Amino acid sequence: MRRLTASLAACLLLAACSDSSDHRQEAPTPVDPPPPPVEPTDLDSTGVYRGQLVTGNRNLALVTVTLARDGTTAIAIDSDDDEKANIVFWGETSEAAGELDFSGRDGRDGSAINLTFTASEQTLRGQWQLAGLSGELSADLAPESAVDDGLSGGQFARLDSPGGLTALELAGDGTLTLTAPCEGSGEISTPDPAVNVHYLSLASDCLDWEALVSVDTVAGAKAALRVTGAGGLATRLYQP
Secondary structure (H helix, E strand, C coil), rough: HHHHHHHHHHHHHHHHHHHHHHHCCCCCCCCCCCCCCCCCCCCCCCCEEEEEEEEEEEEEEEEEEEEECEEEEEEEECCCCCCCCEEEEEEEEEEEEEEEEEEEEEEEEEEEEEEEEECCCCCCEEEEEEEEEEEEEEEECCCHEECCCCCEEEEEEEEEEEEEEEEEEECCCCCEEEECCCCEEEECCCCCCCCCEEEEEEEEEECCCEEEEECCCCCCCCEEEEEHHHHHHEEEEEEE
């Protein structure tokens, strides 16, 4: 009986020793702290700038740079004198101490574009080195950058050949309805109510627009929407 008791005690002791290793706690895996929140872009040099790019052989290209408060940027270049932009860059701009850095895409082929220019006394300047178009930029803040009556609702349309009719209806709350060449919907928002630069998004089966819009006035129309955006988009829609 004593031998049985001793053997049982030895077995219990051995089990306790072998089981003790199963209950060791491992050190917790360190967790990386979350990244700091990204500060939203807040450009000082917002607005619509119009000017020219003087190339090395003294040719001129007309340039319109549209800068929204949140950094969204559209650059339209008319290099062939047909009064319509044939080159459009779309992307984002950051600003520090009067220097602006643009990073975006060329609407013709989707290639990456990086540009640097300065803002001083309501003028943008820069030395641009681009494939097929290099030179010195000078663009002044356009008078229409300041909001007059702002963006109001109504119907806007343009008859393009051979594309046909493009027609939009804009409600007072910024809601957009595309009525031609197909049906679609979207909205126009205003990043800064003191600046005539608006953000447009539109989705449909026939076209998708992501663009910046400024309100312009033209002879024979109440108003015009100057639309410049992703994918080489550059057009005007007129209010009869």
